[in-house]
Amino acid sequence: MEQQALVIALVGVLGIGAQWIAWRTGWPAIVLMLVAGFLAGPVLNLFDPEAAFGPMLGPMISIGVALILFEGGLSLDLRELRHAGDGVWRLFLFGIPLGWFFGAWGLHFAGLVWPVAVLFAGILVVTGPTVVMPLLRQASVQPRPAAILKWEAIVNDPAGALCAVAAYEYFRLSANGATLFEVVPPMIVAAVLAAALGYAAAWVIAYLFPRGMVPEYLKVPVLLTMVIAVFVAANLIEHEAGLVSVTVMGVALANMNVQSLRSIHPFKQNIAVLLVSGIFILLSASLNFEELRYLEWRIGLFLLGLLFIIRPATVLIALLGSSVPWRERLFLAWIAPRGIVLVAISGLFALRLADLGYADGNILIGLSFAVVVATIVSSGFTVNLVARLLGVKGTTRPGLLIVGATPWTIALARQMNELKTPVMIVDSSWQRLAPVRQQGLPFYHGEILNEATEHNLDLTPFQVLVAATENEAYNALVCNEFAYEIGRDAVYQLGEASENDDYRALPESLRGRALFQSGFGVEDVGQLKREGWVFRRTRLSDQFDFNDAQQKLPEANQMLLLLRPDGTMRFFSHAVQPQPRAGDTIISFSPPQPKTPEEVAAKKAAKRGSKAQTA
Known part of the structure; x- marks a missing residue:
């Protein structure tokens, strides 16, 4: 025995x-x-x-x-x-x-x-x-x-x-x-x-x-x-x-x-x-x-x-x-x-x-x-x-699957697409997908939780999922559903449970990992996007390291992820901070750069000219 x-x-x-x-x-x-x-x-x-x-x-x-x-x-x-x-x-x-x-x-x-x-x-x-x-x-x-x-x-x-x-x-x-x-x-x-x-x-x-x-x-x-x-x-x-x-x-x-x-x-x-x-x-x-x-x-x-x-x-x-x-x-x-x-x-x-x-x-x-x-x-x-x-090899570079078509997710998808990362935006609303189609970004029209999606959408290329619809509870449901398939450490959503009043009833185990160390929620990034915040990418090297990047970027800047040369994505969250190294590209969410005195003067002159023409 x-x-x-x-x-x-x-x-x-x-x-x-x-x-x-x-x-x-x-x-x-x-x-x-x-x-x-x-x-x-x-x-x-x-x-x-x-x-x-x-x-x-x-x-x-x-x-x-x-x-x-x-x-x-x-x-x-x-x-x-x-x-x-x-x-x-x-x-x-x-x-x-x-x-x-x-x-x-x-x-x-x-x-x-x-x-x-x-x-x-x-x-x-x-x-x-x-x-x-x-x-x-x-x-x-x-x-x-x-x-x-x-x-x-x-x-x-x-x-x-x-x-x-x-x-x-x-x-x-x-x-x-x-x-x-x-x-x-x-x-x-x-x-x-x-x-x-x-x-x-x-x-x-x-x-x-x-x-x-x-x-x-x-x-x-x-x-x-x-x-x-x-x-x-x-x-x-x-x-x-x-x-x-x-x-x-x-x-x-x-x-x-x-x-x-x-x-x-x-x-x-x-x-x-x-x-x-x-x-x-x-x-x-x-x-x-x-x-x-x-x-x-x-x-x-x-x-x-x-x-x-x-x-x-x-x-x-x-x-x-x-x-x-x-x-x-x-x-x-x-x-x-x-x-x-x-x-x-x-x-x-x-x-x-x-x-x-x-x-x-x-x-x-x-x-x-x-x-x-x-x-x-x-x-x-x-x-x-x-x-x-x-020539029968599929996509080997890790891909990003984004659930929810919002101005913030569309801007993120555009950045990742420009960096040759396979990206896909999924949304059940054809109207919300309109700007995605206009910008030529890959998309899937359908309900991500529908069983038919498993058959119609090949999820193999996507190693990371970000759920960022306007419904936080739905985002948690999506992350919990795909955690078994993609991996609990590779499903993310906006908002930190411990700091978000809407989330106190949701156990941490049911949610995806929180994006941003600040715990920004969906409403936060939407408001900041309307205020002119943009995504920036910064390439690190032996001569320009992570500390140099932090000094160059605005003080309110929020680091989102590191993109390794092989396409691997490492996200900054309230629980984990990846270790940057030479060759990485940092994707961050930043406030608009302050304008120079010359730009401010030029803008004022343009306004005065516009008023004079109206008069």
Whole structure:
């Protein structure tokens, strides 16, 4: 009992620690988790997952994979298929059989007997959201290729599992004289039944939750229990059909517009991170050197062929005649990392093939890890370079999302736009957006809290949100809603709770961070803007530091933010003052510069001339 608790604690520390290091360094998180698990397991012998959990290890990993696929399905919006559907359907209908065919020939060339080669090639068609999604976040790829990769990863996981099951059932039953036509139709029927089961479960959730038939505190437990139950029930219909059920359940639920699911999004994201981290550590720690001894030079050639021949040929042939541009096709042809599902299913079928008398089945575990490492390393460390060379890289400079079109926010947006910072003003009033349109600034007409906005407005480029409408309570609501997605430290609003009478009833935890050290509110900045206050930008250097800037600017000047050379924004607030350094640009809100005596005299002379003409 104590040993199992220790293993669970070590898995958590290693998995989340690897994720944190990846966040700090920009390295692929999956690579770091594989390295951490391999070092903790076969290298240092800190723990052995199989010895700690015994026969429970397999079901634990299977249920974890099911929950990950369900969470991935919840992120799939069918409206994305309007732009990416052509590529997605072609990669599913043509890419899977092509990849299976090319992979089987490659594995047979590498020395595997045909049954083992065909079965493992079926598993190889998977990519997986656990490895694709982190890469897309890391590289900031344009929307269409990113959507195609995301859909392919989530849809192909259950498809690859079914391919492996079909191959296994055929070779198992062929000894008794069964033909291919006796094996495949029942598999298709099982897949359809599993999909129907997943859709029915999604419909039940979509019916119960909005009608208050499940209390708020039970929604997450009910949903997770339903996913596991559907997974197990579908597996009773056919081995690995549960992956089809949970994927369909997630996609269906995501497109049923269930408003009450918004509250569980942060929780499901946390669960996905924990599961991905834990499963990768457990699987890599379970590897042993005995399984690696099967790998030889021909396997190395197969890995090269997989990267440079099999995947490119599969994608380029499948997308012939499609609307996907060639540069995006080449990017898709290179990015195909494999992850959890490949290793988990390979371990399952390695034992089953050995029971059928295929000695080559033992190679599947070591080979699956070799494929995972080769594809993750090649994709993870080159995705930025390849995306940039092919021109499919999205916006990498951090963007600013401004909620509310007022004279103050429009002036701020104009300043940030001139500094090449991606900026977007969101407002539900077409009339208030009129000056935004006149100045050619990017805008979105709609309600930011409406669920449709999540689908119509790509929020990926924006790392900072400023809510500055004329309604302070609404600003707090916006900040609280987006704190989970953008980050609590990256949502800001005007006004300081402790100093604003209108805010004494609002806890600090519900608000965004206060802009300006002075705690200016919406009415304050509006009044100052009418009095002629303007935004100023000051560039710091080794010869002109922050102290020099403070002396040059007016005494009443209010520092708003620092803009680093890489586009990172650091705001001055009542709680935090960033540390300026050479190369930074300071954006400040300042009173109008006092006029010189010559300007005052000229203005008086102009007034006198105007009066004389009137007389």
